[in-house]
Amino acid sequence: AQSVAQPEDQVNVAEGNPLTVKCTYSVSGNPYLFWYVQYPNRGLQFLLKYITGDNLVKGSYGFEAEFNKSQTSFHLKKPSALVSDSALYFCAVREENAGNMLTFGGGTRLMVKP
Amino acid sequence: ETGVTQTPRHLVMGMTNKKSLKCEQHLGHNAMYWYKQSAKKPLELMFVYSLEERVENNSVPSRFSPECPNSSHLFLHLHTLQPEDSALYLCASSQGTTVVTQYFGPGTRLTVL
Secondary structure: OOEEEOOOOEEEEEOOOOEEEOOEEEOOOOEEEEEEEEOOOOOEEEEEEEOOOOOEEEOHHHOEEEEEOOOOEEEEEEOOOOHHHOEEEEEEEEEOOOOOOOEEOOOEEEEEEO | OOOEEEEOOEEEEOOOOEEEEEEEEOOOOOEEEEEEEOOOOOOEEEEEEEOOEEEEEOOOOOOEEEEEEEOOEEEEEEEOOOHHHOEEEEEEEEOOOOOOOOEEOOOEEEEEO
């Protein structure tokens, strides 16, 4: 069975500093990994995904994520945080043969302070 | 944001009411989903429709009844709900069954009194 964990309920960072939002996963085979962001009163917006290839994936709004197979992690990163990045971030995983089924983490609230 | 739309955006209903949530996708996708988002809980997948056929039902109570009349529209019919059903209900769509990026609507905030 596939599962994903986001160990931090909230991450606080000052504007201009680098940010990291952590995600670890568990799957039986090869993982497909996703990050989504949710702003207040909005649905989830797709940020980026890892399928295969380069371990460093670049996505929307300057975000990137690094796939680490040995640590079963897919942490979301951004070199310089903006106040407007403050939102709820969800990591999701799908096993290679799991069809349409995504499993989401519990979410991490990112607070970027001026 | 306009690729997947949901109506209404907010709904308040009593436990004896019957109401329906509507989702429409304008992306040409062939799969649609209902999720439930409750406070401090991971997103819960409720139903998946692929090519208008239900392919997944995660043991959701029968007071929730989905309907997918075509590939662009998805409904969630609600009846005799409980207060614990209050949540944000999200619709999503995707294309294909391999590497599927799901695109979400803005959600319907449901409050059951």
